[in-house]
Amino acid sequence: MIGLFTGPSAFVVAVLGFVLCGIPQSYGTVDSHNYMIWFAALLAVSRSADMLSVDAVIRAVRRADSGAVERPSVSRAYAFPLRLIWTLMGIYYFFAGMWKVIDGRWRWIFSENLRYFIYTTWYFRHRIPRFAHFVSFQHAWFFWLGAVITIGFELSFIALVLFPLAPGLLQLR
Numbered sequence: 001m002i003g004l005f006t007g008p009s010a011f012v013v014a015v016l017g018f019v020l021c022g023i024p025q026s027y028g029t030v031d032s033h034n035y036m037i038w039f040a041a042l043l044a045v046s047r048s049a050d051m052l053s054v055d056a057v058i059r060a061v062r063r064a065d066s067g068a069v070e071r072p073s074v075s076r077a078y079a080f081p082l083r084l085i086w087t088l089m090g091i092y093y094f095f096a097g098m099w100k101v102i103d104g105r106w107r108w109i110f111s112e113n114l115r116y117f118i119y120t121t122w123y124f125r126h127r128i129p130r131f132a133h134f135v136s137f138q139h140a141w142f143f144w145l146g147a148v149i150t151i152g153f154e155l156s157f158i159a160l161v162l163f164p165l166a167p168g169l170l171q172l173r
Contacts, residue, residue, distance in 0.1 A: 003053020010044035038088055046081035083162070090158025097154025109147040112140075 017037040024031060049055040063069065100108045107113075118135055135142075 003049050003055050006049030006053055006055050007044055010040050010048070014040035014044055032092070035088060035092055039085055042081050042084055047077050048081065050078070086161040087158065090161055093154040093157040097151045100151050100154070109144055109151070110140075112143070114143040114147050114150070 014037050017033075017040055021031070021033050021037065115138075
């Protein structure tokens with residue numbers, strides 16, 4: 001987390017994540033935590049320790065001792081792993097939304113599913129704020145609108161991330 005031995009640490013996290021997240025899967029539990037393994041693997045092979053890490057401070061001190069004081073330059077080597085992570089997130093969101101449309105059809109939108117999901121999420125956290133009561137007692141159209149917005153967000157996330165509306169905002173140099 002602090003960036004000490006970042007590459008090897010991320011590799012260890014990916015391997016341990018594969019093993020440890022696979023244990024519940026062996027007993028019939030189907031969880032979708034595999035994105036964490038992919039993100040750790042991408043961080044293990046990318047230049048993720050060049051800024052804001054202990055490794056970067058150690059390298060900067062060594063460079064300063066040798067007389068070379070300069071900052072890392074802007075590079076595609078930093079943007080490409082982020083784009084891959086965004087693409088993976090977009091794929092996860094897209095397929096979640098796609099299956100809601102294909103398999104759930106109108107039942108997912110026009111049911112009490114979203115109301116119960118919100119309420120049980122707060123219930124399992126052992127705290128139900130006043131806002132939860134306010135939300136859970138809204139009219140059905142409130143949740144129908146929320147379900148439509150959720151599906152629209154999931155289906156369009158990958159396009160919104162990879163093709164931003166402001167072209168100069170996220171340029172790869």
